[in-house]
Amino acid sequence: MRSLKDSVATAPTLPLSTGERPRERRLGPMMFLIVLWLSLLVAVVFLLTLIVNIVLEGGSRFGLQLFTEYPASSPDRAGARPAILGSIWVIGVTAVLTIPIGVAAAVHLEEFADKKHWFNRVIELNVQNLAAVPSIVYGLLALAFLTLIGVRDKNIVIGGALALSLLILPVIIIATREAIRAVPSEIRDGSLALGATKWQTTWRQVLPASVPGIATGSILALSRALGEAAPLLLLGALVFVSFDPNGLLSGFTTLPIQIFNWTGRPQEGFHELAAAASILLLGLLLLMNGLAIFIRNRYQKRW
């Protein structure tokens, strides 16, 4: 579009050269543009309806009690304290497990691997495919793995973190690769020309330059893990937890699982609690998404 305008700008007698955007004059194209805007509008209105509905439903229960109380048989006394702490534990361990491995794998694929070699092509195909494997399959994998190594009580923090790590690993690898690819090769050439080794170049030039992209991708991946419930369901995370999780082998439940639990109860009070916990979860995820977008816009360099 821009280049069209530029080429026109050299002929100042044409009316298009005023710099105004082309307007739709006929009915057909006008209707088409309206339909396009409507399709976007439907999505946005749906999102707003969802948020408003959840806030109206759960607003009255959204208070200190949600953060301090343990689940109970009566909605008036129940809270999501163990679920909140469980989510923090599981996501924290997931981040520690996944980010180093994901970044390392991406560095290997982008900087060191011979892209024509069959082994690296298999890895690449695998990463692409794993990114689209249903999340519940990762739950089945974690369940089978924990059974294999003889863990009896599978609902433990490290087990849940394992399932979520495998789930978001491809996401982090793909995001990191894109960030590394965006670093111009002149920077690598300059570093190598000064006598740095390939690894020194990667560690001191390429990686620091791609930190904003890696951070954005990692935050988005972790926000996906935070909202995920299906794989944890398989490990048996839908349990009555009335204690604070306190270690890698501790039993746990998470916020999404707690919401699922409350949604399935017959009493109206629990549905309100589910909505209240959803407000918290949605708020956290909006915050994480906002942070990711902020980092992308603020720190990402354009070369």
Added chain:
Amino acid sequence: MLANTTASVTEATTTASTGGPTTPSGHPQRSLFAGRARPGEAVIKLGLRLAATVAILTTIGIIIALLVPAIGFFREVPVFDFLFGDRWAPRFADASFGVIPLVTATLWTTAIALIVSVPLGLGAAILLSEYARPGVRKTLKPILELLAGVPTVVYGLFALQFIQATVFRDWLQLDTGAFSVLAAGLVMGIMIIPTVASISEDAMSAVPMSLRQGSFALGANRMQTSLRVVFPAALSGVMAAVVLGISRAVGETMIVAIAAGNQARIVGGPLEQGQTMTGFIANAALGDSRVGSLEYDTLYAVGLLLFAITLIVNFISIRLVRRFRQAY
């Protein structure tokens, strides 16, 4: 450089004892480009390679984890009865393992989700790629992507409480129960819009500007250019987006587990309830199935079918994306 470092690993001890090549000690210098031996870097490179191998190990792990219990299952239940049987009652006394009811529910929710997400996603993609100025695009895209960030349990809650209970039953007075595949499919469709939109937009943005300029030069307006030039040129990318949308819809679990229903019967209409493949796995996981029991193996047989379906769909999508990447 790389070759030099690996070649000089063996020299590491000798150069270290003489003080290395950097100290001017009068010794005959080694080649100027040889550099210091760095055994540490070899270890790092090995570590990086191992990290990348995790992707392959995961795939192998998934296949083994699904196949072993599934083989145990198919020893008791013939494959034919599983794939073509029309009664799913794994917990009854006269147990029956025909997967068709689960498949019909999955087909319904997936079809409804596609009917919602494909037109809306493509509309949004054309708008963002062909009409929106960079500034507008920069604000609209993150808003659209928020739809993909909403947790699926929250979508499920919304589908059950608002779409099904309030809109369908109270406002529209539809003849439907507490659950329906329509409510689950609709909400799932909205969830998939960003997936469809962002991949199609990538494909449309990759169409060279010269094609559009040629179209404009012939007197076409933007609608004609979008529909008759850009869209056909980006078709393989658009198809990839739709196919990936299918994969997301088939594999989505929480929305259908909450809002589609939990009785496995053949679904005949959108207002009926039905249990999907993922819905069954999620529900069965709630029960206490012992390792090695037929119930436990059933979980993996359905999981294997689900994995096989999404695997085929994913490879079609990857193929299509490669084609549009190669084209321009």
